[in-house]
Amino acid sequence: MSTPDLAAPAPSDQVVVDAAPSEHAARRRTVAIISHPDAGKSTLTEALLLEAQRIHEAGATHGKRGRPATVSDWMEMEQSRGISISSAAVQCRIDDVLVTVVDTPGHADFSEDTFRVLSAVDAVIMLIDAAKGVEAQTRQLFTACAARGLPVVTFVNKWDRPGLDALALLEEVEATTGLVPTPLLWPVGVAGELHGLLDVTTGAPLAVTRPQHAGERAVHTPVSHPDAERSWGAGWTSCLEEVALLRANGQVHDQELFVGHASTPVLFGAASLGIGIRTLLEVLRDLVPPPQPRRDVGGTPVALDAPFTGYVFKVQSGMNSAHRDRFAYVRTCSGRFDTAMTLQHPRTGRTLTAKYAQSVFGQRREALLEAWPGDVFGLVHGGQLQPGDTIRAVSSRAVYPGMPRFDPTSFVSVGPVDSSRHKQFHRGLELLDAEGTIQLMHSTARGPQNPVLGAVGVLQFEVAADRMEREYHCPVVVSPLPFTRALAVPGHAHEVVPAGRDREILTRSDGQDFLLVSDEHAARALRRRYPRLWETAGEGAP
Numbered sequence: 001m002s003t004p005d006l007a008a009p010a011p012s013d014q015v016v017v018d019a020a021p022s023e024h025a026a027r028r029r030t031v032a033i034i035s036h037p038d039a040g041k042s043t044l045t046e047a048l049l050l051e052a053q054r055i056h057e058a059g060a061t062h063g064k065r066g067r068p069a070t071v072s073d074w075m076e077m078e079q080s081r082g083i084s085i086s087s088a089a090v091q092c093r094i095d096d097v098l099v100t101v102v103d104t105p106g107h108a109d110f111s112e113d114t115f116r117v118l119s120a121v122d123a124v125i126m127l128i129d130a131a132k133g134v135e136a137q138t139r140q141l142f143t144a145c146a147a148r149g150l151p152v153v154t155f156v157n158k159w160d161r162p163g164l165d166a167l168a169l170l171e172e173v174e175a176t177t178g179l180v181p182t183p184l185l186w187p188v189g190v191a192g193e194l195h196g197l198l199d200v201t202t203g204a205p206l207a208v209t210r211p212q213h214a215g216e217r218a219v220h221t222p223v224s225h226p227d228a229e230r231s232w233g234a235g236w237t238s239c240l241e242e243v244a245l246l247r248a249n250g251q252v253h254d255q256e257l258f259v260g261h262a263s264t265p266v267l268f269g270a271a272s273l274g275i276g277i278r279t280l281l282e283v284l285r286d287l288v289p290p291p292q293p294r295r296d297v298g299g300t301p302v303a304l305d306a307p308f309t310g311y312v313f314k315v316q317s318g319m320n321s322a323h324r325d326r327f328a329y330v331r332t333c334s335g336r337f338d339t340a341m342t343l344q345h346p347r348t349g350r351t352l353t354a355k356y357a358q359s360v361f362g363q364r365r366e367a368l369l370e371a372w373p374g375d376v377f378g379l380v381h382g383g384q385l386q387p388g389d390t391i392r393a394v395s396s397r398a399v400y401p402g403m404p405r406f407d408p409t410s411f412v413s414v415g416p417v418d419s420s421r422h423k424q425f426h427r428g429l430e431l432l433d434a435e436g437t438i439q440l441m442h443s444t445a446r447g448p449q450n451p452v453l454g455a456v457g458v459l460q461f462e463v464a465a466d467r468m469e470r471e472y473h474c475p476v477v478v479s480p481l482p483f484t485r486a487l488a489v490p491g492h493a494h495e496v497v498p499a500g501r502d503r504e505i506l507t508r509s510d511g512q513d514f515l516l517v518s519d520e521h522a523a524r525a526l527r528r529r530y531p532r533l534w535e536t537a538g539e540g541a542p
């Protein structure tokens with residue numbers, strides 16, 4: 001990686017006020033971090049912000065081209081946005097590039113939410129704990145990235161602590177993801193004994209001085225090869241040998257393979273100490289692709305400079321108890337969005353007002369003025385927006401493909417504590433279903449008053465029950481059902497398989513019929529008896 005010009009002025013949107021959407025898009029990177037809980041996602045997010053801030057502070061100190069406002073611009077933005085780990089997204093700048101990191105839920109039970117977030121980003125950072133390798137949830141999330149062909153940057157975290165061997169970690173990355181790992185920032189010293197880093201692109205060794213006090217960041221100092229050899233001895237030799245071995249193996253960064261989801265650049269570091277973070281920011285700036293034209297339902301890419309189109313990737317309500325509003329998270333796909341425009345919602349044919357658009361950074365809401373391709377923003381709406389919806393300028397005809405739903409793996413029956421509140425009960429469940437919190441299912445056998453809820457993780461039921469009580473004032477009783485496998489059945493399930501004691505047929509709100517059985521073993525047995533069940537529409541996670 002080349003060293004960024006510390007004295008470069010922060011970009012000013014004023015400079016490009018007349019720029020086309022594609023020019024704004026070229027200066028944007030929108031990513032998510034996928035990892036197993038505890039690998040350090042929150043720490044890494046924070047480290048990226050801190051490092052970006054440091055770069056800009058340095059820029060301001062140099063005071064180039066009369067822009068001493070760099071620091072305060074940034075600080076003000078940070079303070080007013082109250083950046084925190086619970087943010088829906090955080091933003092930072094490296095030179096003239098604006099990086100948005102969209103947050104993904106940490107718990108496996110919310111993997112469907114994470115999948116939705118992945119529809120809003122252009123690349124992901126796969127974060128791995130050096131002592132644990134590629135863990136279960138990372139693998140699962142990676143599958144979703146693979147389905148979308150998203151470029152993946154791998155960051156091996158916690159190299160300040162004892163962990164696995166660097167080459168073994170790369171082998172594991174390759175075995176579990178199928179991507180060819182290509183080293184960009186390679187450690188000098190085994191995990192727990194980090195002396196420095198080799199910038200593989202430039203061949204420059206960097207000495208790493210650990211911070212002396214809590215809260216301080218590590219210092220990276222370029223050193224010469226003879227100094228590296230003198231100071232690090234065998235550690236330096238091994239580092240060079242390892243990188244040479246990988247190079248001989250063809251594991252060299254190739255931009256086309258990276259963007260095409262065939263290889264993954266790998267960086268080693270330690271987020272909590274700020275080690276390797278600068279290079280990661282540079283990778284975001286230089287290698288991660290900017291927003292590209294998104295394909296519509298017909299497969300035609302919608303040009304970045306076409307009129308505004310956006311994709312709803314997440315819907316949430318009740319975030320602000322004072323307003324009881326519904327909030328849709330939108331990824332800008334083309335054109336320029338501004339709050340004066342009238343929006344069209346093709347799924348319902350209705351129009352929406354853009355006036356209530358808000359920035360989604362931090363916990364406090366702020367009015368949003370405009371958005372460009374790659375930007376995410378929030379839109380307050382009346383409940384009509386669902387994940388997978390397109391919103392667009394009136395002059396646009398584009399519609400994007402909807403959001404596939406996971407086949408649920410947990411089920412409960414649900415009823416109101418107070419049966420006189422049946423209206424709130426049904427309304428509440430319908431809205432939670434539209435948001436994608438739970439999947440609402442019915443059966444003729446149970447009748448319309450006794451729905452079943454499906455979810456990918458049981459925590460979703462807790463969330464749903466809590467929200468039914470708080471937002472719809474309708475406490476509910478949920479009772480687990482003994483099923484863990486839902487076979488999506490083509491057409492009408494009753495025509496494919498008869499009802500039985502050990503199974504149940506339910507119809508999801510989108511009309512998809514499911515056959516619920518206890519486990520995979522039972523599913524296989526039924527498929528043998530009723531071969532049409534093989535024609536199932538979906539097989540779990542897309």
Ligand code: GDP
Nearest residue numbers: 037038039040041042043157158161270271272
């Ligand atoms: P998350 O669940 O993935 O968001 O993980 P967190 O960011 O909360 O980090 C989990 C734990 O790992 C915390 O105790 C962090 O302080 C610690 N941690 C994160 N990064 C590093 C690192 O680079 N080195 C060390 N030693 N600890 C780290």
